[in-house]
Amino acid sequence: MSKKLPQIFLVRHGETEWSKSGRHTGRSDIPLTEKGETAAAWLVERLPPRAFNAVLTSPSQRARRTCELAGFGSRAEIDDDLAEWDYGQYEGVTTPDIHKQHPGWNLFRDGCPDGETGADVALRADAVIEKIRDIAGDVLIFSSSHFLRVLAARWLGLGPEAGLFFVLDTTSISILGYEHNLDEPVIRSWNET
Incomplete structure (x- = not known):
């Protein structure tokens, strides 16, 4: 019998007022909306019944509350x-508003003034990947969209700018894993809502 390969479950936090309106929410601690709380509670039924070897969460209130409502708060x-991307001067600002001042701006390529670059976020993602690879088994992670998108890109050995191609909805579940062995990282499922 072959050894079961670990899987990494990624959960984006539930809806907030800022995620609903498209405002970049990095370090601001915005609570979930009522809809976000309801969707987070539904994760209890959506996440597969399994014994996770570790449950990790971002320090943000929105990620921790999503984790709690999903039934993992005491283990996390x-x-x-x-933590989500530090948007610096773009915190609380929408992409269309940024484009009025900086046409063609792309978060994953250009980063944020007085905030993080893609390379900065990739360093944090690489540290997370190193931690989860040291855990012998399945891991459940609660975080935010842009960070998780860079994490997925780095999992595949891609640069942080590839995060542009991995869209995530609120309370979505995605699964990182392996194909045949630990040298073949893959995305097993993406943005399941």
Whole structure:
């Protein structure tokens, strides 16, 4: 019998007022909306019944509350590396408003003034990947969209700018894993809502 390969379950937090309106929400601690709370509670039924070897969450209120409502709050370890992108001057601003001042701006390519670059976020994602590869088994992670998108890109050995291609909805579940062995990282499922 072949050894079961570990899987990494990624959960984006539930809806907030800022995620609903498209405002970049990095370090601002915005609570879930009522809809976000309801969707997060539904994760209890949507996440597969399995014994996770570790449950990690971003320090943000929105990720921690999503984790709690999904039934994992008492098991979760807060990991600062899972924090959302630091948007610096673009915190609370929408992409269309940024484009009025900087046409063609792309978060994953250009980063944020007084915030993080894609390379900065990739370093944190690489640290998370190193941690989860040291855990012998399945891991459940609660975090935010842009960070998880860079994490997926880095999982595949791609640069952080590839995060552009991995869209995530609120309370979506995605699964990172392996094909035949631990040298073949893959995306097993993406943005399941």
